[in-house]
Amino acid sequence: MRYSRQRELIFETLKNFETxxxxxxxxxxxxxxxxQISLGTVYRNLNILVxxxxxxxxxxxxxSSVRYDARSDEHSHLVCTKCGTVKDLDLSYFYSVDKLxxxxxxxxxxxxxxxxxxxxxxxxxxxK
Amino acid sequence: MRYSRQRELIFETLKNFETxxxxxxxxxxxxxxxxQISLGTVYRNLNILVxxxxxxxxxxxxxSSVRYDARSDEHSHLVCTKCGTVKDLDLSYFYSVDKLxxxxxxxxxxxxxxxxxxxxxxxxxxxK
DNA sequence: ATAGCTGCAAAATGTTTGCGCGAAA
DNA sequence: TTTCGCGCAAACATTTTGCAGCTAT
Numbered sequence: 605m606r607y608s609r610q611r612e613l614i615f616e617t618l619k620n621f622e623t624x625x626x627x628x629x630x631x632x633x634x635x636x637x638x639x640q641i642s643l644g645t646v647y648r649n650l651n652i653l654v655x656x657x658x659x660x661x662x663x664x665x666x667x668s669s670v671r672y673d674a675r676s677d678e679h680s681h682l683v684c685t686k687c688g689t690v691k692d693l694d695l696s697y698f699y700s701v702d703k704l705x706x707x708x709x710x711x712x713x714x715x716x717x718x719x720x721x722x723x724x725x726x727x728x729x730x731x732k
Numbered sequence: 733m734r735y736s737r738q739r740e741l742i743f744e745t746l747k748n749f750e751t752x753x754x755x756x757x758x759x760x761x762x763x764x765x766x767x768q769i770s771l772g773t774v775y776r777n778l779n780i781l782v783x784x785x786x787x788x789x790x791x792x793x794x795x796s797s798v799r800y801d802a803r804s805d806e807h808s809h810l811v812c813t814k815c816g817t818v819k820d821l822d823l824s825y826f827y828s829v830d831k832l833x834x835x836x837x838x839x840x841x842x843x844x845x846x847x848x849x850x851x852x853x854x855x856x857x858x859x860k
Numbered sequence: 861a862t863a864g865c866t867g868c869a870a871a872a873t874g875t876t877t878g879c880g881c882g883a884a885a
Numbered sequence: 886t887t888t889c890g891c892g893c894a895a896a897c898a899t900t901t902t903g904c905a906g907c908t909a910t
Contacts, residue, residue, distance in 0.1 A: 710853035
């Protein structure tokens with residue numbers, strides 16, 4: 605990867621954000637410093653930075669589309685990165701964390717969006 | 733809300749999915765039973781079902797766009813539903829859960845995508 | 861010199877919406 | 886009969902990509 609003024613500016617600008625901006629928001633900000641920059645360049649560089657592990661996308665299932673679930677009660681998901689299987693996981697596993705957050709930060713959790721990825725038991729067998 | 737054959741079929745079809753399909757995947761499946769149905773109807777009804785709490789969207793930050801984060805190490809987020817503040821949360825809080833999943837299901841967690849929503853300490857003061 | 865990166869614009873993808881017709885209450 | 890939901894197509898929003906020229910190495 606070669607140096608580019610645009611990429612550096614995008615990275616620095618993102619670092620200075622308090623929130624987690626969208627590509628568009630970042631573009632608007634970056635444009636103040638470098639008016640001729642294009643939105644395509646912002647997207648291209650964000651993708652490169654994610655690939656190189658310098659930044660991350662904030663979302664759970666890396667999917668361009670929204671996915672739906674007929675289970676209407678709150679629950680979380682276990683995704684196997686090898687076979688792709690998605691298993692439901694009861695929220696009760698996280699209640700101890702909720703309690704800790706209440707005690708420590710006085711933060712009252714009302715909603716969980718949790719996706720844990722890793723290797724399921726079947727796949728860890730065939731791994732070796 | 734009035735009854736509709738389309739909505740019922742969409743809901744039933746979603747329930748029969750093992751995975752968490754996209755609107756498009758659902759559309760393809762539903763079309764087998766009801767060839768004249770339109771993709772717009774599928775989207776419309778999924779939105780209605782989410783509103784009514786019959787189904788859920790599987791994702792963390794409800795945003796049409798991807799959001800980026802310059803912190804490249806893994807961490808999770810606490811979002812206050814009242815003031816909108818997003819705080820970073822260290823992953824160490826979840827290690828006990830990881831351990832439990834290993835013991836119970838032999839699932840090895842390698843990646844966490846966690847967003848907890850609720851009320852932050854500042855907002856719970858002004859709540860009363 | 862030569863990859864790689866840029867700006868631009870077009871295309872691709874995912875989702876929503878206005879309209880006029882048909883179906884549920 | 887009066888709404889509400891439908892199918893269709895167009896609009897919209899987000900993201901990717903082909904191209905021709907520029908830039909870091």
